[in-house]
Amino acid sequence: MKTMTSKICFRKLKIVILLVLLVLPLFVFPTKLTDMAGRKVDVPASPKRLVPYDAKTSILVFPCAGSKLLAKGMISGTRFLPYLSEEYKQLPTVDIKNLENVLSFQPDLIIAGAFLPEDPLEKFDKLQSKAGIPVVVVDLSLDKLDETYRFLAELLQADAACEPLISYLQRVYQQVNELKGRKSLSDVSVYYTLGADGLMTDPSGSRHTEVLDYLAVPIAAKIPLPSGGHAQVNLEQIIAWNPDYIFATAFKGDSNPAERILSNPAWKSIKAVQTKKVYVVPGEPYGWFDHPPTVNRICGLIWLSELFYDYSPEQAKADIKLFYRLFYQYDLKDTELTEMM
Template sequence: MRMKKRRKKLILLFCLCLALLGAGCGTGPTIKSHTITQIDGREIQVPVDPRRIAAVYGPAYEAMVVLGAEDRVVVCADVQFENFPWAKKIFKRIGKLPYLVNVHSSVSTESLLQYQPDLVFTFARPNELRQLETAKVAAVPGLTSQSLDDVKAQLMVYAQALGGDAVHAAQRYADYFDKKRAMVKAVTDAIPREERPRVYYAGVDLLTTYGKYSDICELIEDAGGIAVSGGLAAGNRTQINFEQLAAWNPDYIFVDHGGMNDRNTVEQVLKATYQTKRYQAIHAVANRQVYLSPSGVFYWDMGLQKILLLLYMAKILYPQEFASLNMAQEVQEFYRDFYHYDLTDEEAERILNRQDP
């Protein structure tokens, strides 16, 4: 009897070893992966339930907070907090994490791999993506949205890469986005084109703008304006000359992205605009209708606060039609629901006025 029992135990042990070997025992743990599809259609293999995340691409850290994955971030980028004091105040960990430098120029793969990420949200630069592929580290490149719907779609791609509750968080953001956008368009869609103001959106400096391959032109149109750069065959932050701006002669100018890459701040851009003689003939300058886009934890024209930019612009272009729209309350609602932070009335006003905490 004892011999039979012993034989059964040996057979069970042998079967268990075979099963472990079949699962990869002896060659290191097998990481399960699945396929997600980026907004441009490319398919990307990512690990199931990634636990060590590198949020390197500019808007990626903000997305991790909204998706409930901030605690999984092991390294970020200097630009995500150096220009945004509100990020260090509102995001729980960003000021305590190690970070990579000069990411707008290039990301050092060697430095990045020191933090042993199993998933990297990074820039869409082919050489860097190839290096991560060679190192067998999954990477999701961030893409510039060409339509407002891409803002929601890109967040959902990130959510699908993270898995779990992140997908529900992304859908909640999408529902909010659609609700606020519909609220604005219910008013602006009824405004005839001949009654709409001409709007120019500047980034980095006054002669850098956004063309038809950017979602900013669509945002301007939704807010009730005419995007003067809508026929420009370009994407984000494209250089033009003064003659082009003068020919467009916008009624309103909005400025964002000041201070990027050690350039002038938006406040300096605004001051120079009003003081430069040749700009005085432009309607927006002559009528003191040049506005600075708020930023808060990140640029409003790049990250998930873009829906707030739509509300903000509509309120400026049509103050009477949107008299009941309280931007301070809208900012407070957004920060509470998506960043999990309760702004005071004063803090909300400071964000709207581009003031530090």
């Protein structure tokens, strides 16, 4: 009798264990995570519904998040966004400043890109507290993007999607670092500008000139780092700096800033204008220097490495096309690349 009772109890125990094993996957238990800013955050063990903090973040996260990414970040101005996956373009836009809009997506995680360690973190803590949704901060620094995708691979359980991105970035970093180690550009100066009159710029140390700083390209503008946005200078300053190269970003509908500078008599005494070394920074779908300053700047690294170092034109072309395929999920044609450059 005792043996039969024991057998019945054992069968019941097996049934209970089986039910627990079947039901357990239905529950998502939070896990404690340290984000790239060093913040301790309770996140879902397997996040399924993501919203980005801004456009910088959504561009970064898109190639590895798949269907988990519910929205793209807001960006100023109306943009057609060519050379970019239709899947991304069709995502609705989230306004992170509108809590009702954020909550309408029913996210289980917000991912926020930041320039670490400089960017203040209070705004992310405040959003997390107000929304009741975990906010994880990742690093947008140009030289740390491979580490960021490694972090995202673990966070999103997206190794298969992230590994090609990581491998690509590490190869580009290695090639660029080797090339710039062979040559000094100390006798060269570059002026970077955006805006209708060419008088808006950024000095060394700005996130908008991080591509130039990474490549050790001397920046002509010797001015204090602006506290927000870009710095306004005058033509007399630019003439005094006398840069060898000028890189101009089309801004707010300005179609060809380089042509405008080259045709303006007031700029004719500047060396870059005399030698016609005035270039438009490619900007489709996003700028190769900035606007917004996120993973798109890798194309700027490759482009400038071809111009200033010995990155072969054929390799540069192939690597930029591969970038568009991996990160924008768009097969860029040779004619489209030529048109951009």
